[in-house]
Amino acid sequence: MPPPRAPAHPLPQLLRLLALALFLLAPPAASAGSATGVGIAPIRIPDPVNGGQTDGYVFYPSAQPVRGTTAMGPYDVAATPDAPAIPGAKPLVVISHGNGGSDLGHHDLAAYLASHGFVVATLNHPGDYFRDTSGVGHIEVLAGRPIQVKSTISTLLADPRWKSLVDPRRIGVAGFSAGGYTALMVAGARPRFDRFIAFCERYPDDKDVCGHAAEFRAAAARQGMTLEQVFDGMQKQLGRYGDTADPRVRAAFVMAPLSLLFDGHGFDGVRIPVYLYYGANDRVLPPEANARHIAPLIRTLAAVKEVPHADHWVFLPPCSPALAREIPDLCRDPAGVDRAKVHAQVNADALAFFRKALGAGR
DSSP: OOOOOOOHHHHHHHHHHHHHHHHHSOOSSSSSSSOOOOEEEEEEOHHHHHHEEEEEEEEESSSSOOSSEETTTEESSSSSEEEOOOOOOOEEEEOOTTTTBBBTTTHHHHHHHHHHOOOOOOOOOTBBTBBBBBBTTTTHHHTTHHHHHHHHHHHHHTTTGGGGOOOOOOOOEEEHHHHHHHHHHTOOOOOOEEEEEEEEHOOTTTTHHHHHHHHHHHHHHHTTOOOHHHHHHHHHTTTTTTTTTOOEEEEEEEOOOOOEEEEETTTTOOSEEEEEEETTTTSSSOOOHHHHGGGGGTTEEEEEEEEEOOOOOGOEEEEEOOHHHHHHHHHHOOTTHHHHHHHHHHHHHHHHHHHHHHTOOO
């Protein structure tokens, strides 16, 4: 029988208990693992597509608590203008809006990620935002959007105000609709523009995607060309503004993406994790031709989630009264869909995905 063990000395145990108590009583650290206040500041971004500049915002963690929301146009944004930033390098996420959207079109996701330790940048895509949609369907937008996202990343990494707050090894992108297409392009996906033709033959009543199909065909005819020839010419200009992929980006979170343009080899160049979200009853970008079409093609797919009964616009934030009056069709949801609850889940999923993919909080 072994001799009885001497009782443990009580001092180490007391020290461990004291350390635990101090840890529990201490204020939470300002990292990607704990909620903070959120600051917001405007930013100007060079546009390599048109040689000018575009507008955007940076959302960032701040020790200054957010008290209510800030009215910014028709949006109620949960961030404080020019609040002091918490120092230290943080992961960056760039958010790309959909056709005709804006740099505040996904303010709730941006503020949520920033409140959990991320720097988040948004931008207006020239030629395809709420003030100017003249470039929709043209190469300047189809190839230019990812270039503008790349420029946004480069701007923050070079700007004296922001570069010390961004970890260049932990960068992600997120996007909705055409912004989802943009995020996939930045991740390395390659589109086939002639796939628009078959889609519009199958879905002639989809006005959001095919509403200008007749105009494009007529314009091609005036030049003595077929629509197929026009898209072939656009395909050859895909690299007009440079490589659309960005190797600095390590993860992509895409919501209801315009993805009918990707064929079986469209994702051969994608090497980073992709999280795919879509609405089950999307009438703008039918899932069978878009999200469900690409899900089995993405070898790096981290997760795919369907929002039951939801239409395309569920991924826009719950509307303020002013916005609901201005664009009621984009603010209404089908019966059984609670947009606020959907966004609570989407935001939480985006946070968990980027934390894992970018190593945030490690």
